[in-house]
Each structure stands twice: as structure tokens, then as C-alpha cells.
Amino acid sequence: MSKLRWITQFAFLAIANLGLFKILETGIPCPFFYCYACPAAAFACPIGVFQTYASGAFQNYAILQQVPFYAIGVVGLFGLALGRFWCGWACPFGLVQDLVSLIRGRRARDMIRLPRVAWTKFVVLLALLIVAWAAAETLFCKICPAGSLFAAIPQRLVSTEFSFGTFFYVHLATLAVVLVLFVLVGRFWCRFLCPMGAVLGLFNPLSILKVRVDFSKCSHCEDCLSVCPAKIEKLEDILDCTDCTRCGKCVESCGADAIKISASLRR
Amino acid sequence: MKSHSLLIIRLVLLLAFTAIVAGFVVSQYEDVRSLVTVLCLSCIGIG
Numbered sequence: 001m002s003k004l005r006w007i008t009q010f011a012f013l014a015i016a017n018l019g020l021f022k023i024l025e026t027g028i029p030c031p032f033f034y035c036y037a038c039p040a041a042a043f044a045c046p047i048g049v050f051q052t053y054a055s056g057a058f059q060n061y062a063i064l065q066q067v068p069f070y071a072i073g074v075v076g077l078f079g080l081a082l083g084r085f086w087c088g089w090a091c092p093f094g095l096v097q098d099l100v101s102l103i104r105g106r107r108a109r110d111m112i113r114l115p116r117v118a119w120t121k122f123v124v125l126l127a128l129l130i131v132a133w134a135a136a137e138t139l140f141c142k143i144c145p146a147g148s149l150f151a152a153i154p155q156r157l158v159s160t161e162f163s164f165g166t167f168f169y170v171h172l173a174t175l176a177v178v179l180v181l182f183v184l185v186g187r188f189w190c191r192f193l194c195p196m197g198a199v200l201g202l203f204n205p206l207s208i209l210k211v212r213v214d215f216s217k218c219s220h221c222e223d224c225l226s227v228c229p230a231k232i233e234k235l236e237d238i239l240d241c242t243d244c245t246r247c248g249k250c251v252e253s254c255g256a257d258a259i260k261i262s263a264s265l266r267r
Numbered sequence: 268m269k270s271h272s273l274l275i276i277r278l279v280l281l282l283a284f285t286a287i288v289a290g291f292v293v294s295q296y297e298d299v300r301s302l303v304t305v306l307c308l309s310c311i312g313i314g
Contacts (some may be wrong), residue, residue: 027297027301029299037307049299068299070299073286080277142309155306171312266273
């Protein structure tokens with residue numbers, strides 16, 4: 001399963017960059033964290049879209065047009081279908097974190113062990129929307145480390161005619177900080193900071209695709225919890241918690257074959 | 268949560284999100300697309 005996940009992560013990185021062909025620059029919000037300022041971006045970052053609307057960029061429109069209903073609907077459909085599966089299997093920034101974590105070795109534990117904290121990413125989401133509204137600016141975009149990696153640095157490489165100002169160096173600084181954190185703590189961004197993870201996490205209890213535990217087979221060895229990158233602490237939490245990215249490491253680790261990723265409308 | 272309530276909630280949300288997308292795609296798609304096609308210079312610290 002881990003090989004399949006690497007393949008899908010690289011495939012979605014390629015799909016996110018289909019905007020290289022100008023005809024494929026779409027107005028579809030993507031279900032993961034990828035900057036639309038990337039020279040090759042094919043989709044719109046939902047967090048960027050939500051901020052743009054909150055900043056009042058469309059305030060000369062009719063009131064109904066000032067709310068990002070279309071983006072909310074698209075993200076809602078993505079979330080309802082797969083929840084945070086997108087984080088574990090598709091997100092290019094998740095892929096970066098997984099690649100950086102290879103420095104620690106495939107099975108190595110986090111260098112700094114942090115407990116699960118579910119609420120921080122919701123604070124980030126709320127704060128960035130309030131700041132965008134109050135400042136009438138997409139301020140989070142100016143410090144976003146994904147924007148640094150996927151947009152600011154590539155734009156610097158391909159756009160030699162531009163001069164780069166203060167926020168370019170702010171981007172580099174935030175990227176450097178989070179890269180160090182990724183080395184120390186696996187999936188640090190997903191676990192504590194990702195506003196897109198917060199949005200998709202809300203759908204985890206309702207998503208059609210879930211990690212499901214068959215407690216009649218479970219031996220309660222807790223091998224699954226020991227390998228969980230989201231640091232979920234109770235078996236019961238796997239099903240509905242906002243942190244599970246459906247990465248499947250628990251499925252692989254289960255000797256009793258009690259855990260499966262499956263789709264169901266009823267369960 | 269009981270299975271039939273989950274089923275109903277999912278179907279209601281599915282219909283609601285589909286209706287929202289259908290209702291606003293025509294008026295908002297191009298605005299969202301403009302964010303992809305027009306480079307936000309200040310976002311990435313250009314200039």
C-alpha cells in the first residue's frame with residue numbers, strides 16, 4: 001500500500017501541474033494544499049480562494065457573489081467523498097513532508113515526540129480568514145510555506161525579469177522553518193497547522209471512504225497506533241477523528257487483518 | 268451514529284453541495300479561474 005501511495009502522491013503532483021499547458025488552467029478548487037501562483041498550477045488553492053473572498057476582493061458584486069459558494073460546494077463534495085484521504089494520498093505538500101521524513105529513515109520515529117493536538121489547525125484556519133477580512137489582503141498567502149516551495153521559488157527561477165521583495169524572503173524563511181520541523185516531526189504541517197486539513201477533517205466523520213476497524217478481529221496489540229503518523233491514541237478514534245489522513249499505515253501494520261480502508265454510504 | 272441517519276446525512280449533504288455547485292458555477296467559476304491564470308505578484312513577494 002505504501003508504494004501505491006507514493007505513486008498516487010507523485011501522480012497528483014503531476015496533475016496539479018497540468019496548468020503547464022495553459023488550456024488546463026482551470027477554475028476548479030483542488031482538494032489539497034497547492035499554490036495557484038505556481039507557474040504550472042492547474043487548480044485553485046481553496047484556502048487562497050476563501051481568503052480572497054474574505055478579503056473583499058469581490059465586494060463590488062451582489063451580496064450572494066461575495067460568498068465563495070462554488071468553492072465551498074466543490075470542497076464539500078471532495079470532503080464528503082474521501083475526507084482527509086486527500087491529505088494522505090494526493091497532497092503535494094504532504095508528499096514533501098513524506099520525502100523529507102525519509103531523512104530519518106523509513107521506520108524511524110519522530111525526533112521530537114509531540115502528542116496529538118487536534119485544534120491548532122482550526123485556529124490557523126479561523127485566524128487566516130479573520131486576518132484576510134480585517135486586512136483586506138490574503139496575508140496568509142504571503143507567508144505560506146507551500147506557496148514558497150510551489151510558487152515563489154519556481155517563479156523566481158522562470159521569471160528573471162521580476163524583482164523580488166521582502167515577502168519573497170519571508171517565504172524562504174517560513175519554508176526553511178517548516179522543513180526543519182518536518183525533519184524533526186513527521187507530517188508536522190498536516191498535524192498542527194494545515195488549514196486545508198482542518199476543512200477536510202470536518203468531513204472525516206461523514207466521509208464515504210473511511211478507515212474501519214473490525215473489533216471482533218482486533219487483538220488490541222496497538223501496533224496500528226504505534227505507526228500512526230497522526231498520533232491517534234485510541235482505536236475508536238480512527239473512524240471519526242479529524243486527524244486521520246487514511247494513509248493506510250495502520251492497515252499494513254495490523255497482523256490480525258482487522259483494519260481496512262473501505263467505502264460505504266451506511267457506515 | 269446509526270447507519271440510516273448517516274446515510275440520510277450523507278445524501279442530504281451530497282444534494283446540498285451539488286446544488287450549491289450547480290447554482291454558482293456559472294457566476295463564480297471564472298472568478299476562481301482568474302486566481303489561477305492571473306499571477307498574484309504580491310502573494311509571492313514579487314516587486
